Amino acid sequence: MIEISNEANLPTQFGKFKIRAFREIKSNQTLEHLVIKTQDLPQNPLVRVHSECLTGDALLSLKCDCGSELHIALQRIQKEQGMVIYLRQEGRGIGLFNKVNAYALQDTGLDTVEANLALGFKDDERDYNVVKFIFDFYKLTHIRLLTNNPSKIKIFETMIKLEREPILTECNQHNAHYLAIKKEKMGHLL
Known part of the structure; x- marks a missing residue:
């Protein structure tokens, strides 16, 4: 079951947005996701x-x-019109507590994938079913998906027509190995 909040204004350092919450109620948990969007959505939003x-x-x-x-x-998104769908799936779906434990394992030399596996999880535990509901709610049929993750592309192509747009960030001494693992083990398009 999914409950939908009212829409509210959200002024940010990046510009003025609209915000709405989607409460996803599952048998074992409740997750509250957000959509942060521009006032208007074009036919092919980012x-x-x-x-x-x-x-x-x-x-x-x-x-x-x-x-x-x-x-x-x-x-x-502020510049080109679109939305961020902010999913409450911390640590690739393993939760904050387990993510901190994974960080501790990474401090001993394991990479991000090895740490999740050592804790008994898959490398990625996220569930994207609510995204289809959100696409439908906003009557989206075609998007420009801002991602480097080929798994997301594959999953979302079953939900909506999409074009992929890269999102590239600065590499630093603290995340260089993390980014390399995302590319080598998870196939990210970096």
């Missing part, structure tokens, strides 16, 4: 499906590229 990363998005961690991707997406 869309970023972004999974929550508290450490990158809010704390501006240098260990990943998440916060930078979110900021680039908001800047581009």
